[in-house]
Amino acid sequence: MKKFGIILTSLLLVAGLVTGCGSTPTTPDKGAGGLPADVQAIKDRGVLKVGVKVDVPNFGYKDPKTEEITGFEIDLANAISKEILGTEKIEPAAVTAKTRGPLVDSGDVDLVIATFTVTEERKKSYNFSDAYFTDGVKLMVKKDSGIQGLKDLNGKKIGVAQSATSKKAIQEAADKIGAKVTFMEFSTYPEIKAALDSGRVDCFSVDGSILSGYLDDSTVILADSFSPQDYGVASKKGNDGLAKLVNDTIAKLKTSGELDKMTQKWGLK
Amino acid sequence: MIQLEGVNKHFGHLHVLKDINLTVKSGEKLVVIGPSGSGKSTLIRCMNLLEKPSSGKVTVDGVDITAHKALVAKVRQSVAMVFQQFNLYPHKTVLENLTLAPMLIKKVPQAEAVKAGLAYLDRVGLKEKANVYPSQLSGGQQQRVAIARALAMRPKIMLFDEPTSALDPEMIQEVLDVMVDLAHEGITMVVVTHEMGFAKTVADRVIFMDDGQIVEENSPQRFFENPTHERTKSFLSRILR
């Protein structure tokens, strides 16, 4: 009898979560200074909280020696913070593919700028800005493997990152040329690299710009590039004032040529 | 039947047995007495190698068991031991206690082992307890079962390590009766005990141990009536009041 009680309680708990968090429609209220409430809240706090990558060289990378996080996406975050606060002041939080969604939901970060690919499915859960960068999925293999292109990967294993869209992109391309591939998903990029080194996977496939950070003497990145993907800035559904501000900022950076300068600075074009 | 030559035993820095030389003849009833801590239990436990001598040689039924480790288990089949704490198997019934080793070690068929087991239980007067568990028996009854279990292996030698010391006084006699009965059968017996009455009536020879040494050995009459050694005298005077 007690057992049923526990199960029943669990189910009720779940049901509560479903209905409780279902929907509380909000329209952005205008704050005191004419700013949307969500933006005003950041301004009052005096710092923009941003989820960024710390393991992707040139995008968001934490130098193990200086503990400093730098990269293209950090610069972008700073530019957005300047727009809100008047000065560049961000509080970066390290995110992985797995944690970036929950951290936005919980409000621990205002924005996620972390090589986050925009998809229709994801748009249902989060506000995404227009693309600030477009990148294709590429393939890294060991030099001595003799693999030249996707067709050579027939019957092989491909290591991809969880929460990355590369799996879908490669699968579609492989289906087209009739190659059979299997995917192994890992939660961090270094783990995929370790799996490539140990021979657990035959290929390391994520976005090309990320991949270039892991290139070494024994590996090579193939010329093939698949389904260009847009990176967008993600924010919580409902924080529509913030989403609009981010979009406006990106548009401004694009027209002024600032964005191009940033990508060039980090060697991404 | 049993021969100890130059046996020494150390427990850490304690020298428990000091250069023991002893021979037990076939069919002999040897009683070992002595104060606690004198080494008498260690001595009897060396006879089936439950205690490994630090040096010296133990020969049982012609086999040097200190030299031939592989033969120890085989020799133990014919050297049964009865313990102070009975050590019956609590997860087995009384009858199973008797049949376990014969069936598993001597490969006696079950029907035969059960028949023999019941016969031995009958001998110690506990046939009706065959299907109960040891915990349901009194101490005296448990020790009688332990003796029957020892007999079920059809041993040539029986070792008794203070078989009545853990019993309530009113139960001692029932166990001694079984042992006296057994002594009339010609089996070789070595008994460590404080029961002087038993020693007097049953023993062919009595040895007195103190401080790891055999101080005195003699026939029971001479031993009890005319002890020669001072330590024996003082021990006997304390115990026989």
Add this chain to the structure above:
Amino acid sequence: MVGPFAWFKWEALFRDWTVFAEGFKTTIMVAVLSLALALILGIVFGVLGTSQWKLAKLVSRVYVEFIQNTPLVIQVYFLYHGLPHMDVMIPVFAVGVLGVGVYHGAYIAEVVRAGIDSIHKGQMEAALSQGFSFWGAMRHVILPQASRIVLPPLTNQAVNLIKNTSVLAMVAGGDLMYRADSWSSDNLYYGPAYVAIGLLYLLLCLPLATLTRRLEGKTGVSS
């Protein structure tokens, strides 16, 4: 506003139920096989830990201390990423069985050792004096008695073992946790995914935990 538990995310979960069923199957298979391995290792090393033979005791000690004092994740990483560099490529399913089995074997060895130690040493002496070998005495006299004492902590270990199979998710092992990670990271419907697999783990563990409590009541052992 869309919460992590929005209804359309639950609908997606039920549509893709086979993904979770696959993972559930793998988790159960890894759990059963690694439990069998852990029991064998646990009994062998638990018994060795109580033996008089010094080398056996040492080997058992080293095994238990080494495994108990290093994280399971590191051990699994070693099997998965490390061994291939020594030309030993163990399939990931076997990595799970071996990793989790060896890990819990060390804990079960301690449980078994404590169980054996709680049996009066007169039992071993009685069996040896009848002509049993050390292992024969263990099997027929000591272990059957120890098993009654050992059973409650043993089922407790089984519960922990089931939960720890989720370490496979870190090496793309295809277990329940991996499937949930994989599925929810594509669409970011992590809310329903983790609640659902949490319930599935509960489904496996709760009966065992209940059994543990009942066994503890029976033997009079309380925590």
